Amino acid sequence: MSAAADHASDAASPRPAPTGQEGSQPLFRERLLPGIGSWILAVTLGGVLGLVLVPLDLTVAIMVAIVAILIALVLAVQYSPVLEVSDGQFRLGRARIDVALLGEPRVLTGEDWRLVIGQEFEPLAHYCVRVWAPSGIRVEVLDEEDPTTAWVASSRRPEDLALALRTAQRSG
Known part of the structure; x- marks a missing residue:
């Protein structure tokens, strides 16, 4: 089964933890929050929604704007x-893959990171990239049945993510 095609939501398909690891803490967890432009857009849209209601009632408009924001x-x-x-x-987002099917994680920063998400873009790779993030990782997919060539992810802590992947691969 293709790793990128496994898009089951967390709540819809609970999977039991492997024996002896029930309730175990993740080795690595990072939420990729939106960039500053998305935050500004969210506030602006909420404010505009309230502004539209000003002719009806100023108090209602302010309350709607606050709630919408x-x-x-x-x-x-x-x-x-x-x-x-x-x-x-x-x-990575909603996609999952067993770490045993992954190669050695490669930490990318600076020019190397810009090349991987730019000129060296792989159409068959699975990307989860935030343009504001200055670094990330690239991990080759070793599963011959999976058409995905690699997983590429932005991260503020790429060294920690690579270490967690290596640790999970060794303990698996």
């Missing part, structure tokens, strides 16, 4: 992808 901010956080290494799997 709060809802937009909560949704921005809630729908941000999570990078997680736990229970022998690497989760």
Whole structure:
């Protein structure tokens, strides 16, 4: 089964933890929050929604604007992808793959990172990239049945993510 095609939501398909690891903490977890532009957009949209209601009633318009801004901010956080290494799997957003099917993680910063997400872009790789993040990792997919060539992910802590992947691969 293709790792990128496994898009089951967390709540819809609970999977039991492997024996002896029930309740175990993830080796790595990072939520990729939106960039500053998305936060500004969320606040602006909420404010505009309130502004539209000003001719009806100023108090209602202010209340609607505040509620709309709060809802937009909560949704921005809630729908941000999570990078997680736990229970022998690497989760990138909603996609999951067993760490045993991955090669050696490569930490990328600076020019190397810009090249991987730019000129050296791989159409068959699974990407979860935030343009504001100055670093990330690239991990080759070793599963011959999976058409995905690699997983590429932005991270503020790429060294920690690579270490967590290596640790999970050794303990698996």
